Amino acid sequence: QSALTQPRSVSGSPGQSVTISCAGTSSDVGGYNYVSWYQQHPGKAPKLMIYDVTKRPSGVPDRFSGSKSGNTASLTISGLQAEDETDYYCCSYAGRYTWVFGGGTKVTVL
């Protein structure tokens, strides 16, 4: 069970779009449509932003969207805003009631 691979950082100007990738294997990301994404501000608990690859919980802006192709999932933030600058983590179900997280990506708004 290795951690999912995310870029350490991505950046974009206000109003632009950024995409964060999350690479796994056929045993996790590729094997299940159970990828979730979490936003974490410093000193705070993670907040669920996307679940089941593409679904948004109530209250999450529609600027946030998710997708998956093969063993790689992606989170796209459209219309980037200053408040989006923080850390993001992907997570995938890995079978047998276990989970694996990504290493995290810092989003910087230029």
Added chain:
Amino acid sequence: QLQMEESGPGLVKPSETLSLTCTVSGVSISSSSYYWGWIRQPPGKGLEWIGSIYYSGTTYYKPSLKSRVTISVDTSKNQFSLRLSSVTAADTAVYYCARDLGVAASGEYYFEYWGQGALVTVSS
């Protein structure tokens, strides 16, 4: 509204056992169709799933930690607990409790509710 709160010592000596408890309010652990889990985050690093428990006592652990981890549940207090033995500095982290896998018919494969986190430092 479901709330979760971690409690326990913030400092543990190397080779000793780390113990944390998560108190759940707003829902009964024993009447919900969810597993209850522990996740940790070393300072400046990513999240790591440790393990989870169902109210019946069924547990699942991350394979690489399985030999050192015990998760237990006390339904009378609506709490579940983590014990991690033989700790080293590498176990220094913020430990979160979270509502884990939902096993109702539709299934809920995400972590919607989290505690605020408890920093545990391993040091002599």
